Amino acid sequence: MNVIQQKWRRAHPKQVKVQSRKTHLSRHYGITVDEYDALMASQGGVCAICGRTETQVNQWGVKRLSVDHDHTTGRVRGLLCSACNRGLGQFQDNLTRLVRAASYLANNTQVMNEGGTHK
Numbered sequence: 001m002n003v004i005q006q007k008w009r010r011a012h013p014k015q016v017k018v019q020s021r022k023t024h025l026s027r028h029y030g031i032t033v034d035e036y037d038a039l040m041a042s043q044g045g046v047c048a049i050c051g052r053t054e055t056q057v058n059q060w061g062v063k064r065l066s067v068d069h070d071h072t073t074g075r076v077r078g079l080l081c082s083a084c085n086r087g088l089g090q091f092q093d094n095l096t097r098l099v100r101a102a103s104y105l106a107n108n109t110q111v112m113n114e115g116g117t118h119k
Contacts, residue, residue: 029067048078056082
């Protein structure tokens with residue numbers, strides 16, 4: 001990047017941010033900003049897994065929901081909050097491991113009764 005480009009980028013941070021987002025969505029996921037926005041609207045603005053809005057903050061404020069995609073095919077599956085996206089990543093998108101983890105939790109979660117003791 002030459003000096004003129006650097007000066008322009010420093011003088012126009014909003015335009016740089018918009019262009020960077022367009023480039024990122026296109027290069028990494030093959031979608032446009034309009035397609036991202038349509039997916040966000042179809043999900044009601046919340047994570048496709050937990051149904052909550054994003055809470056992670058970066059230098060510009062609350063982050064946008066992350067684009068979740070199949071790492072083998074590249075197909076976009078939906079938008080996830082940072083916590084759910086990291087969770088899937090930890091399980092390496094392995095459905096068997098995820099089902100086993102859900103089963104483990106279901107079988108090992110103790111339910112409290114009204115008196116505060118375990119059932």
